[in-house]
Amino acid sequence: MFRLALKSVRHNPKRLILTAIAVALGVSLVAATQTFTNALSSGFSDLFDDIYAGTDIVVEVDPDATDADEGGDPFAAGDGIFTPEDVDAIAAIGGVDIASGGIxxxxxxxxxxxxxxxxxxxxxxxxxxxxxxNFYGDPRVDQSTVVDGxxxxxxxxxxxxxxxxxxxxxxxxxxxxxxxxxxxxxxxxxxxxxxxxxxxxxxxxxxxxxxxxxxxxADDPNYASVSVIAQEGEDLEALAARVGDVLPEGTRALTGEQKAAEQTEALDDVLQYVDIFAIAFAFISLFVGAYIIVNTFRIIVTQRTREFGLMRAIGVTGRQIRSMILLEALVVAVIASTLGVVLGYLLALAFSWLVSLFAGDIFGTMTLPLEAVGWAYAMGGAVTLVSALLPAIHASRVAPMEALRESATGGKKPLKVRNIVGGALALVGAVLVTVGLYAGFDKPYIWVGAGAAMLVIGVTLLAAQLLSPLAGGMRRPLSAWFRVDGKLAANNIQREPRRSANTAAALMIGVMLLALVATFTESLKSVVTEEFASTKADLFATGAQGPVPDGAIDVIEGVDGVAFTSSVGFGTATYDDMDYAVAVLDPATAAETYEYATDPAIGELSDGEVYINPTIEALGVEVGDEVTLKGPEGEATLDVTGLYLNENEGAFFVTFPTGEDLFGDVQVVQTLIVFDDSVVADDADTTDGGVTFSEQQEAIQDALSEDFPLVILAQPGQLEQLANQFIDLLLGIISALLGSALVIALLGVANTLLLSVTERTREIGLLRAVGMKRRSVWRMITIESMIMAVFGTLLGMVLGVALGSALVLSLADFGFNGVTIPWVWLIVYTVLAAIAGVVAAIWPAYRASRLDILQAIAADG
Amino acid sequence: MTSTAAPALAASMRDGYKDYGHGEAAVRALDGVSVEIARSEFTAIMGPSGSGKSTLLHTLAGLDKLSAGSSTIADTTITQLSEAQVTEVRRKYIGFVFQSFNLIPSLTARENITLPLDISGTKVDKAWFDEIIGILGLGQRLTHLPAELSGGQQQRVAVARALVSRPEIIFADEPSGNLDSRSGAELLSFMQRAVKEFGQTIVMVTHDPTAASYADRILFLEDGQIVDEMREPTAERVLDRMKQMGH
Structure with a gap:
């Protein structure tokens, strides 16, 4: 049986090539990511080893001993906690050679x-x-060696x-x-x-x-950490324990080796998410690939119906035929997965080379992790076998009589069952998505994910019903434009609605996700645009590598033409044992610079009061209640006097004096600058006095350049552009990751057409015999391809925009105020789909137009 | 493409050779065949299996290329033409009827009949179309798909398709090979009528003496060479002649 399967694969490898490539592409994504993250991990692991190589023992804040200070200040380099006396005490411990405070x-x-x-x-x-x-002078402490000077x-x-x-x-x-x-x-x-x-x-x-x-x-008399060099021959772990005894509370001592391992582990945790993220996309690719495998095996089984009938007639059991097809699938899976692993490794090499052009050499040795190989074969094998199962069962049911039948195509089954199952799946899927988005269950993404998958399969099944009349309707215009070529193309689509629908649906999935992401990001852009449109500030000042210094704000306010500034600060405070972001602002100027979505207006906020956002409201806090916030510098009990209507920005909103009670010196993340009337637009006439906008911006930048060169000034439009660029980047990255799913879908279109050309060999031969030119044959196949591609794309866009809209609407709490349909993208996708259809048709059309007429006419069955 | 107004010959071949394969495995299917097909004549090509009769038909029709020699269709020497030009010639001057799989399954009978005209973008001559349909008795079947037609009806549709563009010549490859004797006889009578009433030229390959007896002229082929010719054949005479050839 195995030999028979192997022979069958060897006898007709062409029809399985594209299937194998589809599986290989999906698999390569897994192998590539894992190789890449593995190399990144080992690269950073080397770096951490370097950092802690000389240090025998590291003394630092214990990350497990959480207090309100932890994570409170996004820009802190680690507040000093070890006094010079602490360092001296460590140095005095027996066995310690050097103890050096680091800041x-x-x-x-x-x-x-x-x-x-x-x-x-x-x-x-x-x-x-x-x-x-701070410089110590010993390479073991500094981790650096003086080279010159x-x-x-x-x-x-x-x-x-x-x-x-x-x-x-x-x-x-x-x-x-x-x-x-x-x-x-x-x-x-x-x-x-x-x-x-x-x-x-x-x-x-x-x-x-x-x-x-x-x-x-650093404006800090203390040290953030202490590096300890032990005397020769000391047991480091024992010494670390002795050092630990003299340390202040909330700090710890551990060996350099342990520290490096800990850092690597922390990084690996992060990289693991990258892996999961990429594997999710690999799953999408393989899901699309599954469609192609199902289609391929279906067509192959149909084409070999007489062969199976003959086998059944001479005594082969249905079960044996089923095993034979599954074995064929297994052979394909093994070859494809191997190909995928190799391809993935090369992909990772190429990508790391590209990254190292920009980021320098941050990679360790590129090795293919065993885990990646395991994943690759498991996923490749599972997808192929599961997809081949239905066609295999189908083949095992072929009756011996089929061998004697004249035509191999067989009768057409009605689409009724398919429609009922498809409709039910789509309905349940839509309900699940809705429930997941709005019902507020734990882990809503499971509901949404499962619902979306069911919806996709349901729509795939329904697509056959949809495609049939559509192709029928297109017959007339296609006949008008392309005469017989167009008519035949429409007929061919209509003749095999299942096959065409499955092929189109493979493309639908990728396009659906693209449209979903595009809908989401375009809606996000609208939010950004609206945010900046509602600001009355003329300039935004931010720190390039930290907060906006207080001194810088004074300098800005001192420049002529600046009416006033309004600063926003952030801190983290604990409420009810949970950390929340606290926005600190100046109500009087804030109301003048930005339309805060608050009730009552933000200008009403006074010292000792707080506005809360929906997250806190959900905890049961109401206007009129009192809340107690604990910041790193103190506690404050505040009256809740208003609501902030969005979930983004912060959970609590307080005034600067209140913020200082909690955080001490509040870190300003953004200062909004408003000009007075002497500043006019760039294109205004300034002959009779007045300063243009750009001149004013330059004047402020000049004033800052002396002492605060790190303060960045930006116009709202520039910031909006920057934010939009970031959103576009997000769309770009996701599109690129979906690229492999789309390529696989196109392979599917090519594959289906190729198999259908094989099936229609005689028909094409006949057309050629009665005078159809090669060019016309080519055009016929291309039209078929384009219909499938565009149909799949349209379906995908409808689904994607619908799901994306549902997502956006469910996130209304986060400031989304309506769906923006990404029309430009939709048009781009449609055009690309049509082009892709032409490209996908190249090989099948070439094959079809080059068919030897005589062989085509004489072809068997 | 040169073609005079009324060529005497519908098709011809001069010293046609056709080899398949190379070296040891080479097979000579046509071994110096010269033949002339007169207009308005029903010619049958007979011979045992492997005699090269199908090859002769295919090379005459421009479906296959001669290894050596030349052939013409309507005074056009097709052996010098490019693939695209030969396709053009086929479309303009030739009709085909094959033994089986004559029709595009997704097109109705009517669409199948007008297919050659649709391909070349020529308007259908309504009166001529109706006349053919009437003679072939296909009036009730025009909207049916091939799968809904009997074998005899399918072959009649194929003949109608071959006739509708009034080609210079129709090539038929065992047109009645898959039919029962009654349907076969019907089909061959139609073809005979087409020659007699419309002056259609038909070349038919067959191994069935009865079918061949409908022709005006029979060419006997053996081992790639024309060995005999018979005019005004009857089934008995053909059978006798075949017996001489050892079949």
Missing amino acids: QVNGSVLAADAGEGDADPFASAGGAPSQIF RGVEADGEIVLDLDSVENLGYTFGDSVRIATEAGVDEFELVGSVRFGEDNSLQGATLAYISDADAHRL
Whole structure:
């Protein structure tokens, strides 16, 4: 039996090629992602090993000992917790050779030519971050070795990593500028260092300054961590335990090795999500692939009906025929999965090469993880076998009499059963999606996902019924445009509605997801547009690498032409044992700069009061209640006096004085600037005085450049553009990931046509004999292909826009205020589908037009 | 393409050779055949299996290419033409009737009949169409799909299709091969009438002496060569002649 299956595959490999490619593409996605994340993991694991290689014991804040401070400040480099006395106490422990406190400065090393005519504020402020530390002078503590010049020996000196010296354009003796929240400081460059073995910093700038300078810039007398070097021959774990005994509460000591392992593990946790994300897309691809496999095996079974009839006649059981087909499927699965694994590995190589062009060499060795191979074969095998099951059962039911029948096509079964099952599935699926989106159950995505899958299969089944009259209706216009070619194409679609519908549905799935994402992102863009439209601010100021310094706000307000500013700060406070984002604002100016969706107006908010958003409302808090918030700097019991109607931004809204009670110095994330009437539009006439908008923006930027070069100014339009670019990027990434599903679907179209050309060999031969030209045959196949492609795309768009709209509407709480249908994208998709149809038809049409007429006429069966 | 107003010959072949395969496996299907098909004549080509009769038909009709020699259709030498030009010639001058699978399954009888005209974009001559349909008795069947027609009806539709464009010549390959004797006789009578009444030229390949006896002229083929010719045949004479050839 196995030999028979193998022979069958070998005898007619062409009809299985595209099926195998479809499976291989889906599988390759899995293998590629896992190889990629594996290499990324090992790359960073090497980096962490480098970082902690010299340090025997790391003393730091214990991440498990949570307090309100944790995660509260998004820009903190880690507040100092170890006093110099703590460091001394650790140094005094027996077995400790060196104990050195480490402190990191929140700031940015500026390039030598920074601030000189940068047209684009985002370009100069972006880029890799700076890591600024206090210098100790021992490579084991600093993790860096001095390469040229010397180390930092006095205050006011600085060393940079060797790549940054070059990249930032400094030479020894130059004065290097560091921008921090407090302003800009200058240091003399005295040397360069190499980080770890080969200075692999993933593009960041590494700088060391003196201990005193570091404390001064960080505005903190304490250390964030302590690095311990043990004396020769000490048992590190025992020493770590001894160090732990003298530590303040909420801190811990662990060996460098443990720390590196912990970091790698944390990264792997993140990468795991990347894997899951990619596997989800691989599943979509394979789901689409399953359609093709079902179709292929169905057609093959139909074509071999006489063969199976003959086998049954000479005594082969139905069960044996079924096993034979499943074995064939298994052979295809193994070959395709192997191909997929290889393809995936190459894909990962190519992609990592591409990434390393931009991000530097961040990868470890590219190895194909065993896990990936396991996944690949499991998924490839499962999909192929499950898909081949129905056709196999179908084949096992072939009666011996079929062998004697003249035509192999057999009678047409009505679509009734298919329609009933399809309608039921679609209905249940739609209900599940609705329930999942609106009922508010736990894990709604399970409901939505299952519902969407059922809906897709249901619509696939119904599509056959839909396609039949559609093709019938298109017969007339197609005949008019393309004469017989068009008429025959429409007939062929109509003749095999199941096959055509399945093929179109494979494309439908990919397009559906595209349309869904496009609907979602376009609606998101509308939200962004509306947000910026409702602001009255002329400029937005944000910090490139941290909050907007208070000093910068003073500078901005001091510039002529600025009417007033309104700042927004954020912090995290604990309410009812949960952490929530707290927005801090100035009610008087806030109401003037932005239309906050609040009830009552935001201007009504006073000190000691709080507005809550729907999340908090859902906890049962009402206007008139009191809530107690606990921030890192204190507790406050506040009166709830209003509601914030959206779920985004923050859970609580308080005034600056209240915010200071909770957070101390509130970190300003954004300052909105409003100009007075002296500032006019760029295209206005300024001959009789007045400053244009751009001039005013430049004036403010100039005022800031001295001490606060890291503050970025942007017009609302620029920010809107930036946000939209980000949304487009999201759409792009998802589209790219769906690309493989779409390619597979197109392979499906080509595959179906190819098999149908084989089936219609005699018919095409006859057409050629009575005078149809090759060009016409080609056109006929192409029209068929385009009908299927466009039909699948239209179905997918209808489903995708519907599901996307449902999603957007269910997220109304998050500020979505209506569905934006992505018309432009829909038109683009339709045009692309038509083109794809032409492309998919190339091979089948070529085959059909090159058929040898004589052989076609003489072909058997 | 040169064609005079009234060529004497509908088709011809001069020193036609046809080889299949190469070297050891080479088979010579036609071995220097020269033949002339006069207009308005019903010619049958007979011969045992493997005699090359089908090859002769295919090469005459431009479905297959000669290895050597030349052939003409309506005074056009098709052996020099490109594939696309030969297709054009087939469409313009030739009608076909095959043994089976003559019709496109998805087209109705009427659509199948007008297929060659539809392909070339020529208007259907309504009177001529009705006349053919009347003679062939297909009036009630025009809207039916091939699957809904009997074998005899299907072949009659094929003949109607071959006739409708008034081709220079019709090639028929065992047209009655799959039919019972009554339907076969009916079909052949129709073809005979087409020759007699409309001056249609028909070349038919068959191995059935009865079928061949409907023709005006029979060419006997053996081992790729024309070995004999018979005019005004009857079934008995054909049978006798075949017996001489060892069949």
